[in-house]
Structures are given as structure tokens and as C-alpha cells.
Amino acid sequence: MNKLMALLCGILFGTGLMLSGLADPDKVIHFLNLSLLLTGEWDPSLMFVMSGALAVYLPTYLLVVKPRVLDNQGPLLDKQYHLPAKRAIDAPLLIGSVLFGLGWGMVGICPGPGIVNLAYFEPDIFLFVFAMVLGAYVGRQIHRSIPIAVNNA
Amino acid sequence: MFSSFAPALFGGLLVGLGAILLLLLNGRIAGISGILSGALWSSGESDSKGLAWQWYFLAGLLLSGLLMGGPLEALFGVKPMDMSTLEIPTPLLLISGVLVGLGCSLGSGCTSGHGICGIGRLSPRSIVATLVFMFVGVLAAIVFH
Numbered sequence: 001m002n003k004l005m006a007l008l009c010g011i012l013f014g015t016g017l018m019l020s021g022l023a024d025p026d027k028v029i030h031f032l033n034l035s036l037l038l039t040g041e042w043d044p045s046l047m048f049v050m051s052g053a054l055a056v057y058l059p060t061y062l063l064v065v066k067p068r069v070l071d072n073q074g075p076l077l078d079k080q081y082h083l084p085a086k087r088a089i090d091a092p093l094l095i096g097s098v099l100f101g102l103g104w105g106m107v108g109i110c111p112g113p114g115i116v117n118l119a120y121f122e123p124d125i126f127l128f129v130f131a132m133v134l135g136a137y138v139g140r141q142i143h144r145s146i147p148i149a150v151n152n153a
Numbered sequence: 154m155f156s157s158f159a160p161a162l163f164g165g166l167l168v169g170l171g172a173i174l175l176l177l178l179n180g181r182i183a184g185i186s187g188i189l190s191g192a193l194w195s196s197g198e199s200d201s202k203g204l205a206w207q208w209y210f211l212a213g214l215l216l217s218g219l220l221m222g223g224p225l226e227a228l229f230g231v232k233p234m235d236m237s238t239l240e241i242p243t244p245l246l247l248i249s250g251v252l253v254g255l256g257c258s259l260g261s262g263c264t265s266g267h268g269i270c271g272i273g274r275l276s277p278r279s280i281v282a283t284l285v286f287m288f289v290g291v292l293a294a295i296v297f298h
Contacts, residue, residue, distance in 0.1 A: 013213070
């Protein structure tokens, strides 16, 4: 049952990515490239993606999930919530975020849209996802060679 | 330009719905980079009989691409994606892919894990991470485009 729900959540999530325009690298570039403000070609619409997602996520978390966590109640289809335990704002977080931002700004594809776009069978996207998996593997090895837990967020 | 605000907002609501349902029902964070590495190198939680749940979520993402692209374009006139307009040189594409994968792995999350689920839990780590990758993303987009 929880695997079926994971599938359904994936479909909702991916459909949202496509409808919002976040799965279109061209649109992402036109959002991130603020120099387009000067030419009037800047596309601010993607601000509404995160706003919309947070408008659903944040209040539901605060009003429903957080009280259940504090009350030691699990989610409906599992025994416990699997939430990241890390709190520290450390070097791996900052370095990783810089590298991710750099890659994202270069071509306008982040992990979710990368996987959704595999459905379009274009060689470019397969190359991108292959490189992304390679990078993730390298990051995992780095994490393992220095003693930091991996499986967060 | 304003015509693209409604699909962006509505799409965002759907993304948020998918993410919060995964948390409400399964107790899981909808961070795509984390889910991908969990699927590939299942992160120590060996309760799985058969495929890990992460593969089902990823299959859902793929299914949305396969099934919904056409209808979304027909109904809302949105262009789900068009790699062909980008004309990115292959080396740049590969470098960016490695950076995205490496960065998310070191930084424990991406746009979804930090930007939605993390900020959605008011996690200071995720708020900082999101500010950093948005800022660098803007710089990179200006430099490369």
C-alpha cells in the first residue's frame, strides 16, 4: 500500500513539475538569469512554484505532522516518520549547495525534472542523468571517506 | 507573461500535494536526489521485500512524464519541456550533471528536499542551503546564458 502511494505521489509531483514549467530547462534559465531584467525577458513565474508547494506543505506539516511527531505517533502507512536528524550548517552543506547551484544554473535541470524528462527519450537528458548519478556516487564516496551520515533531506 | 503565473502556482500546489502526501502517509521526505540515491544504493534500511519504495516514487515521476506531457500541453498550453531549444554543448551538459549530482549528495538535498520539504519544516539547514543554491544558480545562469 505505501509503495502504491509512493507511485501516486511521484505522479502528482512530476505532473506538478511539468505544469509549473520547472521541468522546462529553457524556462528555468529565463527565471534564474536575472540579467534578463534589463531586456524585459525575465520570467518570474517560477517563484510561484515554490510558493504554491510551500502553501500546501508548510501548514500541513505544522498543523498535522509536527504534533503527531511530538506525540510519538507515526504516519498512516508506516511506524515512524523518517525525518532528517542533522541540524548543523556545516561545510558539506554549503559546498554541496554551491556546486548544485552552479550545475543547476548552467543548464537549468535539477534532479526531479531530470528524471521526469527521461520520458522524452532525448539523448541529452540521458547523458545529463547519467552524469548526475555519477556525481551522486562520487559525493557518496566522499561522504563515506569522511565520517558524516549520508541519508538526509 | 502573466498567463504563465497560474500554471506555475497550480503546478506548485500539485508538487506540494505530492510531497506532503508522501510525508503524511509514508512518513518520507520527497527529496528527489535523496530518493534517487536511496533507490540506487539503498541507504541501509533493509526492511525491503522486493523493490525499495524509492523505485515506485521514481516510476511515478517517469509515468507523469510519459502520460501527462501531452494532456498538459493540450489543456493548458504549457510546454512541459523542450531540450532542443537549449543547444547545450555536450561537455557542459556532462559537467553540469556531475555538479548537480555531487552537489546534492554533499549538500544532502536539492530543490525539492531543501527547497520544499526542508523549508516546509522550517529547517534552518534547508533555508541556508536553498538561499545558497538559488544565489549561485542565478550567478551561473547569468554567466552561462
